[in-house]
Amino acid sequence: MKRQAYPYFDMANVPDDLCPVAVRPNPMLPGEWRSMKPVVDRAKCVKCAVCWVYCPVQCVVEKPAWFDIDYATCKGCGICAQECPHRAIAMVEEAA
Amino acid sequence: MGPTTTLLEPEAKAPGFIVCDGNEAAAWAVALARVEMVAVYPITPQSSLVEYLAKLVADGTLDAEIVDAEGEHSVLSVLQGAALAGARTYTATCGPGLAFMFEPYLRQPGLRLPMVMSIVTRDTLTPQSVWGGHQDAMSVREVGWIQMYCETVQEVLDTVIMGFRVAEDRDVMLPVNVCHDGNYLSFGATRVDLPAQAAVDAFLGTPNINWHAALDPARPMAVDPLTGGAGGPGPRTFVRYRKGHCAGMQNALAVITEAHADWARHTGRQHAPLVERYRMDDAGIAIVTIGSMSGAGKDAVDAARDRGIPVGLVKVKTYRPFPTEAIVGALDGVRAVGVVDRSVSFGWNCGPLYQDVAGALGRAGRQVPSMSFIGGLAGADLTTDHFGGVIERVGQLALDGRSGPTVWINEND
Numbered sequence: 001m002k003r004q005a006y007p008y009f010d011m012a013n014v015p016d017d018l019c020p021v022a023v024r025p026n027p028m029l030p031g032e033w034r035s036m037k038p039v040v041d042r043a044k045c046v047k048c049a050v051c052w053v054y055c056p057v058q059c060v061v062e063k064p065a066w067f068d069i070d071y072a073t074c075k076g077c078g079i080c081a082q083e084c085p086h087r088a089i090a091m092v093e094e095a096a
Numbered sequence: 097m098g099p100t101t102t103l104l105e106p107e108a109k110a111p112g113f114i115v116c117d118g119n120e121a122a123a124w125a126v127a128l129a130r131v132e133m134v135a136v137y138p139i140t141p142q143s144s145l146v147e148y149l150a151k152l153v154a155d156g157t158l159d160a161e162i163v164d165a166e167g168e169h170s171v172l173s174v175l176q177g178a179a180l181a182g183a184r185t186y187t188a189t190c191g192p193g194l195a196f197m198f199e200p201y202l203r204q205p206g207l208r209l210p211m212v213m214s215i216v217t218r219d220t221l222t223p224q225s226v227w228g229g230h231q232d233a234m235s236v237r238e239v240g241w242i243q244m245y246c247e248t249v250q251e252v253l254d255t256v257i258m259g260f261r262v263a264e265d266r267d268v269m270l271p272v273n274v275c276h277d278g279n280y281l282s283f284g285a286t287r288v289d290l291p292a293q294a295a296v297d298a299f300l301g302t303p304n305i306n307w308h309a310a311l312d313p314a315r316p317m318a319v320d321p322l323t324g325g326a327g328g329p330g331p332r333t334f335v336r337y338r339k340g341h342c343a344g345m346q347n348a349l350a351v352i353t354e355a356h357a358d359w360a361r362h363t364g365r366q367h368a369p370l371v372e373r374y375r376m377d378d379a380g381i382a383i384v385t386i387g388s389m390s391g392a393g394k395d396a397v398d399a400a401r402d403r404g405i406p407v408g409l410v411k412v413k414t415y416r417p418f419p420t421e422a423i424v425g426a427l428d429g430v431r432a433v434g435v436v437d438r439s440v441s442f443g444w445n446c447g448p449l450y451q452d453v454a455g456a457l458g459r460a461g462r463q464v465p466s467m468s469f470i471g472g473l474a475g476a477d478l479t480t481d482h483f484g485g486v487i488e489r490v491g492q493l494a495l496d497g498r499s500g501p502t503v504w505i506n507e508n509d
């Protein structure tokens with residue numbers, strides 16, 4: 001049988017008071033609730049990739065001459081800023 | 097044809113009768129129900145049951161996967177995965193094993209995953225005890241599993257099979273505990289009729305396990321996501337599942353009754369599904385029992401009847417959901433009730449079954465003098481003499497016209 005991820009399970013025939021299951025992914029991303037975000041200073045970044053190695057959610061993305069952050073999935077933990085040997089990453093408060 | 101006295105002889109699978117104990121009877125029921133996955137961890141007095149299962153699988157009588165897990169928590173977790181993949185599952189445990197299983201045990205009924213699990217009842221710690229008693233099963237009575245208590249070895253076999261039918265009914269979808277008394281039923285050997293495989297197949301039909309929740313790449317879903325909380329749709333969603341669970345429990349009363357009736361049609365054996373009324377038709381007083389003690393209770397009722405005491409016995413088979421109407425109906429017209437428990441409700445200083453019976457009578461507006469008797473703890477015998485004393489005390493209640501304090505039956509044994 002060919003495995004497929006879609007379509008989602010059809011709940012139409014299952015009573016809605018039986019068993020808690022979720023058939024739609026929650027669209028909320030960390031970027032919607034993060035309080036601090038890492039900002040890379042491109043002049044200081046030497047592309048050593050320490051931030052890339054340490055990021056627990058793999059949101060560090062490689063650019064031609066520096067590493068940058070995918071703000072959709074970064075949850076603002078600050079590990080990259082802590083570990084960056086060149087102090088090229090600063091944690092900045094998100095706008096309210 | 098003579099009885100097959102050797103344990104688990106393959107030829108014994110032919111319909112007929114064997115001589116076996118309750119643990120072996122349960123294992124035979126599992127084989128007849130064509131269970132697809134069992135996970136086991138041995139614990140006294142359940143151990144021989146899972147050893148029988150291992151042998152049935154090893155010799156090919158039972159075509160099932162068997163997982164020798166590292167503990168009861170894993171046993172039930174393994175089976176939840178198997179059930180979510182669609183398998184008919186079974187295990188058995190008791191006492192400290194049941195305690196160690198508690199976290200997945202809580203989850204099973206909320207997931208509405210049908211299965212049958214035997215509790216080979218054992219008194220719980222502490223004091224240290226390896227003997228029979230209902231304290232383990234009674235301690236989990238409010239968790240949302242169906243509980244049925246057996247009186248005889250034959251009833252163990254029949255009820256394990258019926259348990260799958262009840263559990264997998266679409267109006268129920270709940271796990272079932274079939275409780276049989278440790279030592280008394282687990283190791284007491286009697287003649288047991290093995291039903292024909294074809295009769296069991298016709299009775300159970302196709303497994304009906306994971307149509308509503310599944311681990312299946314073709315139907316991707318997150319099972320048991322975070323539900324509830326104080327905001328948004330949380331409270332009403334959580335309440336909706338709780339109410340659905342309660343409705344499933346109540347539906348089980350009719351499904352259990354129908355399953356027992358259909359079982360009688362297939363095998364000719366009739367067991368009382370919810371409560372059994374024994375010599376209750378003209379009874380002035382009644383005792384209420386549960387489990388294997390009921391046999392001695394019935395003998396004592398016969399003896400008391402011979403002495404002219406108009407006593408009857410009501411045996412509770414289905415304890416969760418509690419058959420409130422059946423109990424109130426069975427006790428209609430009696431002037432005093434004594435309830436005998438093999439366990440303790442510490443908070444109420446009485447037996448748990450007593451609480452339930454008193455609650456059912458009270459809600460029905462019935463004021464009946466009643467009394468809780470606690471006996472048979474940690475393997476103690478509940479004899480016909482003990483029951484004779486119970487009947488005498490209940491007769492006195494009817495004369496006094498008011499309820500009495502809890503009696504600890506084996507206090508001086």
